[in-house]
Every structure is written in structure tokens, then in C-alpha cells.
Amino acid sequence: MKTTVIAVDGFASTGKSTLSKRLAKALDFTYMDTGYMYRAVSYFALTTDFIQEDVIQEQALEIALSETSFSWSTNADSKQMLFNGKAYGDELRTLEISSWVSRIAQLGFVREHLVNQQRILSQLGSVVMDGRDIGTVVFPNADFKFFLIADPKVRAQRRFDELQAKGEDVLFEEILKNVIDRDHQDSTRAISPLRKAEDAVEIDTTSFSVEEVFEQMLSAVKA
Numbered sequence: 001m002k003t004t005v006i007a008v009d010g011f012a013s014t015g016k017s018t019l020s021k022r023l024a025k026a027l028d029f030t031y032m033d034t035g036y037m038y039r040a041v042s043y044f045a046l047t048t049d050f051i052q053e054d055v056i057q058e059q060a061l062e063i064a065l066s067e068t069s070f071s072w073s074t075n076a077d078s079k080q081m082l083f084n085g086k087a088y089g090d091e092l093r094t095l096e097i098s099s100w101v102s103r104i105a106q107l108g109f110v111r112e113h114l115v116n117q118q119r120i121l122s123q124l125g126s127v128v129m130d131g132r133d134i135g136t137v138v139f140p141n142a143d144f145k146f147f148l149i150a151d152p153k154v155r156a157q158r159r160f161d162e163l164q165a166k167g168e169d170v171l172f173e174e175i176l177k178n179v180i181d182r183d184h185q186d187s188t189r190a191i192s193p194l195r196k197a198e199d200a201v202e203i204d205t206t207s208f209s210v211e212e213v214f215e216q217m218l219s220a221v222k223a
């Protein structure tokens with residue numbers, strides 16, 4: 001059976017996950033949030049003392065990570081990704097995790113491990129995957145590729161609203177700084193830097209609603 005891969009890459013808080021989730025639902029594909037995987041590894045590193053005094057204990061983390069894996073929950077209707085058998089939620093989206101994740105995501109052994117896992121986890125059927133390197137590295141032959149961009153202030157406002165709604169006490173300026181720092185770290189890292197694949201469709205989500213961008217993506221896929 002021919003399976004389809006849709007890659008959705010782009011900068012932080014451009015709406016990638018919301019749009020990818022909707023697209024997957026509309027097409028009856030599996031949605032895979034690869035940012036969740038980098039965030040889960042960052043959470044793992046922080047909570048198991050592989051980050052000490054602001055330094056990542058790379059060797060110890062590499063050994064521990066090689067024994068970890070991601071899987072899909074067997075829960076019927078919506079597939080949930082598990083890290084070492086456990087589902088994670090809002091604890092992965094705090095500003096603390098966001099401030100570590102791009103440093104963790106620069107490490108070659110982390111990327112290698114996660115890209116392997118992503119390829120294995122996508123073997124079940126058609127997928128919509130969102131991330132930073134899906135159309136360039138993980139699936140360079142993806143059937144459809146999107147690249148989302150938006151004004152940094154608008155992106156920071158979206159993330160600020162999301163965190164405030166969850167009761168996290170954050171400052172807009174801190175969020176804006178994190179968004180700009182992550183864009184910089186993600187685009188300038190040596191391994192698999194964030195960049196638009198030549199054949200990706202670029203969409204600027206600054207002044208479009210989720211609904212409008214969703215319609216654009218769906219009609220591109222159905223064309």
C-alpha cells in the first residue's frame with residue numbers, strides 16, 4: 001500500500017503543530033510531533049540530572065538515551081506518542097524546557113537517535129510530521145512539504161497566550177527572547193539546521209487565521 005508523508009517544517013510557534021494535527025485529522029493520517037520528542041529528551045535530561053550547573057553531561061546522556069525509546073499508545077482513536085512508555089503533556093511546553101530544547105537538539109547523538117525513532121514510528125501508515133528537519137533530512141522525498149514562517153512578535157504573542165491560558169507566570173519579553181534565540185540556534189546549528197527545502201511550499205501565517213492556513217494546506221495536498 002502506498003503511504004504518504006507530509007512534512008511541515010518551520011520556525012517556533014508558527015502554528016505547525018495545530019495545523020499538522022488538523023491536516024492529519026482531515027486526511028485520516030497519523031500526526032507525529034517531532035518537537036515533542038526533542039522536548040521529552042530535554043525533560044529527561046533535566047529531571048535525571050544530566051544537566052548540572054547549566055552544563056549538559058553529554059556522555060552520560062548519550063548512554064542513557066540509547067536505552068530509551070518512543071512508541072505509540074495502543075489507545076484506540078487518537079494515537080498518543082509515549083516516551084519510555086509514558087505520555088507527556090504540558091510539562092514539555094514550559095519556558096524552562098523551551099530554553100533548553102534547542103541546545104539538546106544540537107547534539108548529534110540526540111538527533112541520530114530521534115531521527116531513527118521517527119523513521120521507525122512512521123512505518124505504520126501515512127503521516128503528517130512537524131519539525132525543523134523533516135523535509136530536508138528525515139524525509140527528503142516526502143510527498144508534500146510545507147515551510148511555515150511568521151513575524152516573531154506575533155509568534156511570541158501566540159506562545160504567551162498559550163502559556164498564560166495554562167496558568168504559567170511568564171513575561172512577554174521572555175517569550176519573545178526565547179522564540180528569537182531558538183530560531184537562531186535552530187537555523188545556525190551544524191547538524192540539520194532549520195531551512196526551507198527547495199521544494200517546500202512556504203506559507204507566512206502572520207496575518208492568516210488557522211482556518212485560512214489550513215484551507216491553503218489542504219487544497220495544496222488535494223490538488
Ligand code: CDP
Nearest residue numbers: 012013034035038101102105131132133182
Ligand atoms: O512548538 P514549537 O515550534 O515552539 O517547537 P517544537 O516543535 O516543540 O520544537 C522544539 C525544539 O525542538 C525546536 O526549537 C528545535 O530546537 C527542536 N526540534 C528540532 O531540532 N528538530 C525537529 N524535527 C523538531 C524540533
